[in-house]
Amino acid sequence: MATAIRLAKKAYAVEVFEANDYVGGKLSTFNLGNYRFDAGPSLFTMPQFVDDLFELCGENSEEFFEYKRKDISCRYFWEDGKRLTAYGDTDRFLSEVEEKLRVPKSTLKRYLNKAKKKFDRTRPLFLERSLHQWKTYLRKQTLEGIANYFSFEIDTSLNSINQAQLKEPHLVQFYNRFATYNGSNPYKTPGMMTLVQHLEQYYGTYIPKKGMGDISASLYELAKRMGVVFHLNSSVAEILIENKRAIGVRVKKEKHAADLVVSNMDIVPTYRKLLPRQKQPIKTLSQERSSSAVIFYWGISKPFPQLDLHNIFFSDDYAAEFDAIFNTKTLSHDPTVYVNITCKDVPTDAPEGKENWFVMINAPHNTGQDWTAMAQQLREWVITKLNRNLNADIASLIEEEWIMTPDIIEQRTQSYLGALYGASSNDKMAAFLRHPNFSREISNLYFCGGSVHPGGGIPLCLLSAKIVSDLIPAP
Numbered sequence: 001m002a003t004a005i006r007l008a009k010k011a012y013a014v015e016v017f018e019a020n021d022y023v024g025g026k027l028s029t030f031n032l033g034n035y036r037f038d039a040g041p042s043l044f045t046m047p048q049f050v051d052d053l054f055e056l057c058g059e060n061s062e063e064f065f066e067y068k069r070k071d072i073s074c075r076y077f078w079e080d081g082k083r084l085t086a087y088g089d090t091d092r093f094l095s096e097v098e099e100k101l102r103v104p105k106s107t108l109k110r111y112l113n114k115a116k117k118k119f120d121r122t123r124p125l126f127l128e129r130s131l132h133q134w135k136t137y138l139r140k141q142t143l144e145g146i147a148n149y150f151s152f153e154i155d156t157s158l159n160s161i162n163q164a165q166l167k168e169p170h171l172v173q174f175y176n177r178f179a180t181y182n183g184s185n186p187y188k189t190p191g192m193m194t195l196v197q198h199l200e201q202y203y204g205t206y207i208p209k210k211g212m213g214d215i216s217a218s219l220y221e222l223a224k225r226m227g228v229v230f231h232l233n234s235s236v237a238e239i240l241i242e243n244k245r246a247i248g249v250r251v252k253k254e255k256h257a258a259d260l261v262v263s264n265m266d267i268v269p270t271y272r273k274l275l276p277r278q279k280q281p282i283k284t285l286s287q288e289r290s291s292s293a294v295i296f297y298w299g300i301s302k303p304f305p306q307l308d309l310h311n312i313f314f315s316d317d318y319a320a321e322f323d324a325i326f327n328t329k330t331l332s333h334d335p336t337v338y339v340n341i342t343c344k345d346v347p348t349d350a351p352e353g354k355e356n357w358f359v360m361i362n363a364p365h366n367t368g369q370d371w372t373a374m375a376q377q378l379r380e381w382v383i384t385k386l387n388r389n390l391n392a393d394i395a396s397l398i399e400e401e402w403i404m405t406p407d408i409i410e411q412r413t414q415s416y417l418g419a420l421y422g423a424s425s426n427d428k429m430a431a432f433l434r435h436p437n438f439s440r441e442i443s444n445l446y447f448c449g450g451s452v453h454p455g456g457g458i459p460l461c462l463l464s465a466k467i468v469s470d471l472i473p474a475p
């Protein structure tokens with residue numbers, strides 16, 4: 001939708017073909033009884049990328065899309081009784097870490113400053129431009145970034161960097177967790193990834209006033225105001241190619257002509273299903289996929305004042321958990337449990353005195369596991385863990401329930417193997433191996449969304465839309 005808005009602003013007549021009967025893909029919402037749930041993303045960072053779209057179209061974003069900054073990013077719980085509140089305000093967070101974990105402020109400050117430098121140096125290279133055009137590499141900022149190669153800590157794993165720089169085990173686990181923000185394994189993904197936490201700690205975390213679904217809903221309305229035409233229930237079966245040019249798309253038997261085509265479908269099925277006769281970029285398509293998730297959506301009949309919008313209950317054995325996700329492709333019996341409760345900030349999301357719990361556990365991508373059996377087993381492990389940590393009887397409080405598994409994520413969005421973020425970033429060259437935002441073979445075919453450059457997650461998907469529209473000349 002962000003790409004559609006940007007191209008409509010460039011004066012293209014844009015048509016969007018969406019397979020589902022709703023827009024937003026992973027970023028959509030649904031109701032269970034009197035509870036509202038966001039289906040996928042729950043953490044909102046870099047809201048300015050949404051604002052930019054309204055401003056580009058000459059509108060005041062505040063009139064159409066409201067959000068607020070969170071004072072508390074997340075509450076953390078460990079099995080040994082340690083508790084930590086991640087405050088948005090950095091000074092307050094440094095004091096919290098010093099008080100609860102006995103790590104001097106100066107140690108963590110040094111770590112955060114290094115991460116900031118990495119982010120500032122890589123932003124112009126990795127995030128805001130196509131990585132696959134020579135002119136990107138000739139820019140002064142890019143050359144400066146390359147000259148600072150060693151400061152990116154690319155040859156060591158995130159876990160090793162965190163252990164060397166932070167030492168305290170709870171804090172190491174805390175910062176290892178940020179690898180999961182792009183579906184990667186902290187024991188493999190490079191130390192460069194310390195910059196992921198920077199988005200949260202430095203730029204802050206936010207919540208839309210009507211919940212995450214309002215990101216999609218408000219962009220859908222903006223796109224329509226810009227003249228974009230949406231065709232729902234319209235699964236594209238083929239991108240039509242003639243003489244190395246895209247000439248439109250086919251939906252069932254109907255052909256729709258176009259001057260150019262942008263695919264937001266996951267890049268693997270885009271090639272395999274929509275472009276089967278074109279040259280396949282085998283190396284790119286065979287990159288390891290990111291992790292997926294099992295999510296329990298629970299209507300809970302009692303409030304939990306000790307919880308906030310985002311809450312993490314850490315595994316006692318993080319290494320075993322990631323070994324299960326990425327190596328044996330199973331689930332750990334002591335998983336890290338994330339509980340997101342939007343009614344803490346959007347009170348209408350649950351009946352009074354009750355809470356809407358989105359309980360997510362990182363899981364392997366779908367390689368044909370028996371997800372029904374695995375989810376039932378996981379449900380028991382998760383409830384036991386939450387009961388222990390919250391001193392509660394969670395099973396007796398669940399009055400509504402739906403369960404999402406990696407195979408369902410794959411069916412609903414066509415994401416290859418149900419991966420949440422396209423390819424994982426476990427390989428140090430992952431950023432360069434992601435598919436470019438354009439086709440090298442077909443001059444007027446482009447790609448956006450979480451499975452191509454610059455990567456998965458809402459902010460990067462919105463940046464992919466900007467990169468694509470910058471690549472496309474005005475009509």
Ligand SMILES: Cc1cc2nc3c(=O)[nH]c(=O)nc-3n(C[C@H](O)[C@H](O)[C@H](O)COP(=O)(O)OP(=O)(O)OC[C@H]3O[C@@H](n4cnc5c(N)ncnc54)[C@H](O)[C@@H]3O)c2cc1C
Pocket residue numbers: 017018019020023024025026027039040041042043044045234235236237264265266293295360409412413414415420421448449450451456457458459461
């Ligand atoms: C459970 C979960 C939790 C997440 N948590 C976060 C988070 O907290 N913060 C964050 O920033 N990100 C998070 N993410 C990642 C984020 O949701 C994705 O990176 C992002 O939404 C991907 O957007 P996309 O447009 O690339 O893909 P999708 O949202 O998958 O959209 C693809 C769209 O294309 C449609 N489509 C596919 N094939 C066709 C076809 N042939 N014809 C027509 N239409 C087609 C699909 O129906 C879908 O609507 C999470 C994802 C999940 C699933």
